[in-house]
Amino acid sequence: MAGDRMACEGLVIVACCKEKAVTSAPVPALDLYQGWVVPLVKDRVTRSSAHRSRVLVLSALHGLITADTLISTYEQPMTAERAAIVRRRAPGRLATHLARHPAREALLLMEPDYVEALGPLPLPVTHVITDPMARHDDIHAVLTSWSWP
Template sequence: MLISCSGSKNPTSGMLPAIERYIGGVYKSIKKARREGYWPAETDILIISAKYGLISEDTPIEMYEQKMTRDRAVELQKEVSSNLDVLLQERNYNQIFLNLGSIYMQSIALSSEIDQARRTGIVQEAAGEIGMRLRQTKQWIEEQHEVNRKIPID
């Protein structure tokens, strides 16, 4: 799962894992799914941060205020796309879910691995306004949990 950072942040001082620092709607949905036991197993979360670029959910980050702009997305584009390509080459994902607004999408525009994943049909992208993308993300989480429940465990 590749998601954007959140304007809403946990104001606790010091460093916090990114998943704890961000508290927007998508993050609330992820935390609820984990708390209630329907988070899809073996789902990695990668985050595109206006300040830090591409980070994992466990990356410790400080409280900050920096909004993603088109200029910032273009500035991050080469680094984020390159780092994303390396990660996608290292891991053999059979599905990638993207919840990124149009400005954040600019930061992955140079990713050859995302382009390849789109061509092979393993990318699912949330689309529309923020509320629509949030509903699609919740639905994807629930669907993945259902798929995982149907896989027999030996």
């Protein structure tokens, strides 16, 4: 079915944020982050593991991780040193993810320093929103065009 095919072609990469749940044990990354635009993304994928598997988080500490990677509360800003480490590791992690979950389009929800740390994506279409708190309608429009819930 065409709608199912389109639903499988998107990839969301959202940057981490300062607002995190305080945990005594590791939790899935998408559940750890409580602020910024993460709740919007989480609300769109909560009822669909197929869509949740198409969400990655770009963490200043952990680099590019899946929504369900178990992590604990931490504090690490995106410094120049961390960005250099992320930039070296992200392409391999992205290639591994795309081998399991092919995508034609990506939606990046992150500030410019995170976009730079991530580097270019090997996809035909990349939507970059560096001010997602002011552009919820644009985010919803992209996700809806992919037939995401």
